[in-house]
Amino acid sequence: MTVEQHLPGAAARYVPIHTEPGLNTMPYSIRILVENALRHSGADGADAQALRNWRESSAAGRAIDLFPSRIFLHDTNGVPTVVDLAAMREAARALGADPARVNPRIPAELVIDHSVIVDIFRSPDAVERNVDIEFERNAERYRFLRWGQEQFDQFAVVPPGTGIMHQINIEHLARVVEVRDGIAIPDVCLGTDSHTTMVDALGVIGWGIGGIEAEAVMLGEPYAMVVPKVIGIEMIGTLPVGSTATDLVLTITQRLREHGVVGTFVEFTGDGLSRMSVADRATIANMCPEFGATLAYFPIDQATIDYLRFTGRSPEHVALVEEYARAQHLWHEPTDPIDFDERIVVDLSTIVASVAGPRRPQDRVSLDVAKSTFRADLAELTAQSPDDPGFAIDSTGARGLRNGDVAIAAITSCTNTSNPEVMVAAGLLARNAAAYGLTAKPWVKSSLSPGSRVVTDYLDRAGLTPALDATGFRLVGFGCMTCIGASGPLIDDVQLAVREHGLSVAAVLSGNRNFDGRINPDVRLNYLMSPPLVIAYGIAGTMDIDFDREPLGIAQDGTPVMLADIWPSVVETRAVIAESITPQMFSAAYSDVFRGDAHWRALTTPTAATYEWDNTSTYLRLPPYFDGITSEPAPEWTLNGGRVLAYLGDQITTDHLSPAGAIPPHTPAGAYLTAQGVPRSQLNTYASRRGNHEVMMRGCLANVRLRNRLVPQREGGYTLSPVSGVERTIYDAALEARAADIPLLIIGGKLYGAGSSRDWAAKGPALLGVRVVLAESFERIHRSNLIGMGILPLEFEDGQSAESLHLTGRETFTVVGNPRSDDVVAVTADGITFPARVRLDTPRERTYFAHGGIMPFVLRQLIA
Numbered sequence: 099m100t101v102e103q104h105l106p107g108a109a110a111r112y113v114p115i116h117t118e119p120g121l122n123t124m125p126y127s128i129r130i131l132v133e134n135a136l137r138h139s140g141a142d143g144a145d146a147q148a149l150r151n152w153r154e155s156s157a158a159g160r161a162i163d164l165f166p167s168r169i170f171l172h173d174t175n176g177v178p179t180v181v182d183l184a185a186m187r188e189a190a191r192a193l194g195a196d197p198a199r200v201n202p203r204i205p206a207e208l209v210i211d212h213s214v215i216v217d218i219f220r221s222p223d224a225v226e227r228n229v230d231i232e233f234e235r236n237a238e239r240y241r242f243l244r245w246g247q248e249q250f251d252q253f254a255v256v257p258p259g260t261g262i263m264h265q266i267n268i269e270h271l272a273r274v275v276e277v278r279d280g281i282a283i284p285d286v287c288l289g290t291d292s293h294t295t296m297v298d299a300l301g302v303i304g305w306g307i308g309g310i311e312a313e314a315v316m317l318g319e320p321y322a323m324v325v326p327k328v329i330g331i332e333m334i335g336t337l338p339v340g341s342t343a344t345d346l347v348l349t350i351t352q353r354l355r356e357h358g359v360v361g362t363f364v365e366f367t368g369d370g371l372s373r374m375s376v377a378d379r380a381t382i383a384n385m386c387p388e389f390g391a392t393l394a395y396f397p398i399d400q401a402t403i404d405y406l407r408f409t410g411r412s413p414e415h416v417a418l419v420e421e422y423a424r425a426q427h428l429w430h431e432p433t434d435p436i437d438f439d440e441r442i443v444v445d446l447s448t449i450v451a452s453v454a455g456p457r458r459p460q461d462r463v464s465l466d467v468a469k470s471t472f473r474a475d476l477a478e479l480t481a482q483s484p485d486d487p488g489f490a491i492d493s494t495g496a497r498g499l500r501n502g503d504v505a506i507a508a509i510t511s512c513t514n515t516s517n518p519e520v521m522v523a524a525g526l527l528a529r530n531a532a533a534y535g536l537t538a539k540p541w542v543k544s545s546l547s548p549g550s551r552v553v554t555d556y557l558d559r560a561g562l563t564p565a566l567d568a569t570g571f572r573l574v575g576f577g578c579m580t581c582i583g584a585s586g587p588l589i590d591d592v593q594l595a596v597r598e599h600g601l602s603v604a605a606v607l608s609g610n611r612n613f614d615g616r617i618n619p620d621v622r623l624n625y626l627m628s629p630p631l632v633i634a635y636g637i638a639g640t641m642d643i644d645f646d647r648e649p650l651g652i653a654q655d656g657t658p659v660m661l662a663d664i665w666p667s668v669v670e671t672r673a674v675i676a677e678s679i680t681p682q683m684f685s686a687a688y689s690d691v692f693r694g695d696a697h698w699r700a701l702t703t704p705t706a707a708t709y710e711w712d713n714t715s716t717y718l719r720l721p722p723y724f725d726g727i728t729s730e731p732a733p734e735w736t737l738n739g740g741r742v743l744a745y746l747g748d749q750i751t752t753d754h755l756s757p758a759g760a761i762p763p764h765t766p767a768g769a770y771l772t773a774q775g776v777p778r779s780q781l782n783t784y785a786s787r788r789g790n791h792e793v794m795m796r797g798c799l800a801n802v803r804l805r806n807r808l809v810p811q812r813e814g815g816y817t818l819s820p821v822s823g824v825e826r827t828i829y830d831a832a833l834e835a836r837a838a839d840i841p842l843l844i845i846g847g848k849l850y851g852a853g854s855s856r857d858w859a860a861k862g863p864a865l866l867g868v869r870v871v872l873a874e875s876f877e878r879i880h881r882s883n884l885i886g887m888g889i890l891p892l893e894f895e896d897g898q899s900a901e902s903l904h905l906t907g908r909e910t911f912t913v914v915g916n917p918r919s920d921d922v923v924a925v926t927a928d929g930i931t932f933p934a935r936v937r938l939d940t941p942r943e944r945t946y947f948a949h950g951g952i953m954p955f956v957l958r959q960l961i962a
Contacts, residue, residue: 102281105421110282113137116427119150123437125328125365126397126428128152130284130303131164133426137283138165138320148325153439155325161940163320167276169206170289172263172578174785175309176208177239178857179290180246181721181789182313184709186957189724195961197707202252203318207271208243209256209263211549212785214577216508216586219545222567224574229259232575233697235782238717239789244703257694261576263289264296264512265549268380269409270688272297274398275422282422288312288321290857292879293610295386296512299379300405301398301423306387308879309857310886314952317960322942326363326392330438333370335447339668342520343378344608344628345452347385347513348462350444354389355460357442360849361878363393369432370446371396376405377517384513385610387853388459392878397430398423410685455612455625456604458749465631469644472623476502480602480622484642489599491591493541499595499603500640505588505621506605507544507636508580509571509629514608515548518556518675524629525562526666526674528569531637534664535654538570539639541592546571547579551687552679560678569633581609583759584783585618596620606635613753613853614803619760634661716774718789722865723953729961731949735890737869737913741820743832743842744799745807745900745907750846751853752880754804756862757784757797765815766796766829788858791865798862799828808907818908832866842866843911845900846873851880860887864951870913872925872934874899881937888951890917891937892925903932918948 102111115121115133124132128149135145145162148155155162171179187197214232218224233240240258247255256266273285285302287294292306307321315321337346354364364386366379379396386394396402398419406416423429451465456475463471476482480501488498514520531537538544546566548554554573557563566572579585585605587593595601597620604623605612612624623641635641638650649658693699704710711720746754761768761781770792771781787793799806800815808818809825819826820842821834835842844863850873851859860883863871871884872892881891892913894900900907905927915923917936925934938944949955 105282105418105425110277110418111280112282112422112426114426116425121427123435124152125330125363125436125438126430127303127363127365127393127395128328129426129428130286131162133284134165134286135162152325153437156327156439159939160325161322161942162325163942164286164323165320166204166286166288166315167278167283168204168285168287169312169316170263170267170287170294171206171208171312172212172291173208173210173239173243174212174788175290175857177243177789178861179309179313180243181718182723182953183246183250185721185724186953187708188720189727189957190961191708193727193729193961199960200317202250202316204316205252205254206316207254207256209260209266210240210243210258211260211262211577212582212584214258214575214579215584215783216543216545216547216574216579219543219574220570220572222572224572228575229697232258235780236786237701238715239786240698241701241703242709242718242789244701245709248703248705249707254692256691257698259576259695260691261551262512262515262549262578263291264293264384265516267297268300268376268516269550269552269684270691272300272302274300274302274402274406275419277418282418288315292387292853293384293512295394296380296384296516298383298386298393298395299376301396301402301428303393303395305392306879308860308883308886310860310883310952314956317956319956322940324939326361327439328363328365329359330436330441331364331366332368332441332443333366333374333446334368334443335370335445336373337446337449340665341449341451342523342628343381343517344514344520346378346446346449347382348452348454348459348626349449350382351385351389351454352460352462353442353444354391360390362391363395364391365395365397365438367430367432367436371399371401371430372432374401376401377519381513381517385459388610390877398428399430408681410681410688451631453625453627453631456623457612457614459611459626466646469642472502472641476602476623482602484640489595489601491541491595493589493591499541499592499601501602502623502641503603504539504542504606504635504639504641505592505603506580506585506607506618507538507542507632508547508585508605508607508609509632510545510547510579510607511581511609512549512578513610514629515553516550518679519671520608520629521548521553521557522560522562522674523666523671524633525557525560525566526671527630527633527664528571529562529565530664530666531633532565532568534651534659536637536651536659537568538636541589542570542636542639543585543589544570544636545574545580547575547577549576551576552683555683555687556678560674570636571633580605580607580617581611582785583616583618584785588618588620593620604641606632608632611853613751615801616753616758619762619802630665716771716776716790716793717787719791721791724957727954727957729958731954735916735918737841737911740841740843740869740911741835742808742845742907742909742911743820743828743835743866743868744817745845746847746850747805747807748847749849749852752851752856752859753853754801755799755851756856756859757794757800759783761787761793761797765800766827767793767800770796791861794858795862795865796829798858798866829866836867841869843870843872844868845905845907846871847899848874850876852877857883860884860889864889876937885938885943885947886952888947890947892923892934893937895933895935898932903930905930918944
C-alpha cells in the first residue's frame with residue numbers, strides 16, 4: 099500500500115498520489131480514480147496499473163472497480179431501493195440467514211423531493227395545501243422510508259419540503275473532501291438520479307447509476323466501470339450581456355450531442371473557468387445526462403472554496419478541502435498541460451439567448467428564430483398551425499385557445515433554481531412586468547418551485563416575491579415538480595379544449611428534460627429555457643411570438659411592452675445578489691435538515707427488522723424478485739422460441755419505457771387500482787407507487803407517445819399478442835406469453851434507454867418476461883440496469899439493424915451461444931441468422947448476469 103502522509107495543518111492522513119508517474123498531465127477526474135484505486139487495491143493492484151496508462155486502458159475497454167464514498171437517492175428511486183432491501187431481508191430469512199446482514203456498508207442519503215405535485219397554484223396558501231395533499235397521498239410511503247432510516251445503518255432521509263436533492267447536495271451534503279477513519283478522502287458520490295452529475299461542479303466525482311446497481315454498492319459491492327475516454331471542454335471568453343447560464347448549457351448540450359460524448363468523461367478547463375461561478379458550473383453539470391456523458395467535471399479551484407464558504411460550510415472543512423486539493427495535485431491551474439483524448443473549445447462570448455424543444459433538450463434554437471422554428475415543428479409534428487381557428491374557453495375570455503398557446507409556465511428544477519443569477523433575474527423581470535400591470539395569461543398554469551428554501555429567503559429579502567406573486571408565479575412547493583412530470587392537471591377548460599379539439603398546447607419550464615409525454619400527457623410541445631424567459635412566455639401566453647418585433651403584452655395605459663423593456667441588467671442582478679444572499683441563510687436552512695415538519699414527525703413507523711407488509715396496500719408490496727431463489731445460480735442460460743413484445747425505433751428513452759406521470763384511469767394500472775377500491779381522484783402518479791410492482795409492471799411501456807412498429811397505427815402501450823396475433827395492451831400480451839411459456843424480446847434502435855436512471859425501465863420488462871433487448875446501441879445507465887435485472891443486452895453489429903436485416907418483429911427468435919462467456923452470439927429469426935455483440939462489458943457484469951441479476955448475486959454473497 100502506498101505510504102500515507104499527513105496533510106499540512108490538518109489532523110488527517112491521506113494516500114498520496116502526487117508521486118504517480120504522469121500525474122501532472124492526467125485529467126483531474128482520472129486523478130481521483132487513481133486515488134481510489136491506490137487506497138483500495140494498493141500501488142501494485144491491477145486497477146492502479148490500468149489507470150497509470152488510462153488512455154490505453156480506455157481504448158482497450160479495460161474495466162476497473164470504483165469504491166464510492168456514499169450513495170445518493172430520491173424518494174421515487176429510493177422507495178423501490180428500500181423495498182428491494184426489505185425483500186432481501188425476507189429472502190435471507192427464508193434461506194436461513196440473519197436478515198440484519200442485509201445492511202448498507204457505506205453512507206446513503208435519500209432526499210424526498212419527487213412526490214409533491216402542482217395541485218394548487220396562484221394561491222397564497224398553495225404551499226401548505228400542496229404539502230397537505232402530498233402527505234395524504236404518500237403517508238404510507240413516508241412511514242416506510244422512516245422505517246428504513248430506523249432499521250438500516252448509515253441511511254439518512256431528508257424529509258419532504260426541504261428542496262431538490264441535487265441542490266441540497268451542492269448547498270449542504272457534498273463533502274468534496276472528508277475524513278473517514280482518520281484518512282482524508284475525496285467525495286465520490288453515485289446516485290440513483292442521472293442528474294447526480296450536478297455535484298461535479300464542486301470538484302466531486304459523481305454520476306447517476308441504476309437503482310439496482312446502487313443497492314449492490316450500498317451493500318458493499320464496488321461499482322464496475324470501464325476506464326473512460328476524457329474529453330476536455332476548454333472555456334474561453336465571457337458571457338455577453340443578455341445571455342444566461344441556461345443559454346450556455348443549452349448550447350453545450352446541443353454541441354456535445356452532435357459531437358458524440360456518450361460514455362465519456364467531459365472535464366472543463368481553460369481560463370474561462372476563473373470567470374465562472376460554481377452556480378453556473380452546476381447549471382452545466384446538471385445537464386450532463388442530456389449531452390450523454392457520464393461525468394461533467396469541474397476541478398477544484400478558488401471558485402470551489404468561495405462557494406463552500408458562501409454556503410455556510412465550516413472554516414475547518416473549507417481549509418481541509420483546499421489543503422487536500424493542493425497536496426494531491428487536484429487544484430486546477432488553467433496553465434496545466436492536461437492530456438485529454440480530445441479537446442473542444444467553447445467561446446462564452448458567442449452564447450445567445452436560447453430555447454430548446456419541443457421534444458428534446460438538445461434541440462436548441464436561438465430566441466430570435468424561436469417563433470419560426472416553433473411554427474415549422476408544429477406543422478411537422480401535428481400538421482397544425484397557430485393560425486387555425488381557436489376554441490373559446492372560460493379562461494380566455496373573447497380570445498380562443500390556439501395551437502401553440504402556453505398551458506404551463508414553470509420555474510422549476512435544480513438545473514436553474516440553484517443559480518441565483520437567473521433566479522434574481524427572473525424576480526427583477528417580474529418586478530418590471532408588474533410595474534406595467536402585466537401578468538401570466540389566465541389559461542397558463544404558472545408556478546414557482548425552487549430547489550432550496552434559500553431561494554425564497556433571498557427573493558424575500560430582495561423584495562421580489564410580491565412581484566413574482568403578482569405576475570402569477572407564486573410559490574407552490576419545494577421539490578422536483580413540473581420538470582419530473584408532477585405538473586398536475588391543466589386548467590380545467592384548457593384540458594377540456596385540448597382533449598375535445600386536439601389542440602397542441604405548450605409548456606415552458608426552466609428544467610432539464612422535455613421528452614414526449616413527460617411534463618403533462620395533454621401537452622405536446624415542451625420547451626426548456628431560463629427562468630426569466632419562462633415568465634416572459636407565461637405573460638405572452640403563446641410560443642407564436644417574436645420578442646424582437648412583437649410586444650409580450652400591453653401596459654395598463656395601452657402601451658405595447660417589449661421584452662427588452664423589462665429585461666434586467668447584469669449589473670442590477672449582481673448588485674441584488676450581493677445585497678441579498680448571505681452564508682447565514684444556508685446555515686439556517688440546513689441547521690436541522692433531517693428533522694422535518696410536523697407532518698413528518700407525526701408519522702408512526704414499524705419497529706421490526708423485517709417490514710410488516712400489508713397485502714391490501716396499493717403503494718407497497720413485497721416484490722417477487724426472490725421467489726424460488728436458490729443458493730446457487732442456474733447452470734446455463736438459453737433463449738429458444740422468443741417473440742417480440744415491442745419493436746421500437748431510435749432514442750427510445752426511459753420515459754418511454756418506465757411508468758411516469760399521472761396514472762390515467764383507462765390504463766391497465768388505473769383499472770387495477772380502481773379494482774382495488776382506489777377512487778379515481780386518488781390514483782396518484784406512477785412515481786408515488788414505485789413500491790408496488792403490480793402497478794408498475796402494468797404501466798411499463800405504456801407512454802402515450804410510444805410507437806411500437808408491431809402496431810404502427812397506434813400510439814401508446816399496445817402490441818400484437820405473441821400467442822394470438824391480436825392487438826392487446828403490452829401488459830395483457832405479456833400475460834398471454836407467460837401463460838404460454840414464451841420468452842420475450844424487445845427490439846430497439848440507436849441509444850436505446852436514453853434519459854433518467856429509471857430502474858423500473860428495466861424492472862418492468864423483467865417482470866413482464868423480457869429476456870433480451872436487441873438494439874443498435876445503448877445508453878450507459880439503462881444497459882447496466884438491464885443487466886442488473888438479468889436481461890441480456892445484445893447489440894447489432896456495426897452497419898446492421900432490424901431494418902437492414904428486414905426483420906418485421908413477428909419472427910421467432912433463438913440465441914445460439916453462451917452470453918456468459920462469449921463476446922458474440924448468433925441470433926436466428928425465422929431463417930435469418932446474424933451476429934450480435936454481447937454487451938456485458940466487464941467481468942463483474944458477466945457475474946451479475948450469470949446470477950440472474952445484481953440482487954440475487956449480492957444476496958448469495960451476503961449469506962454465503
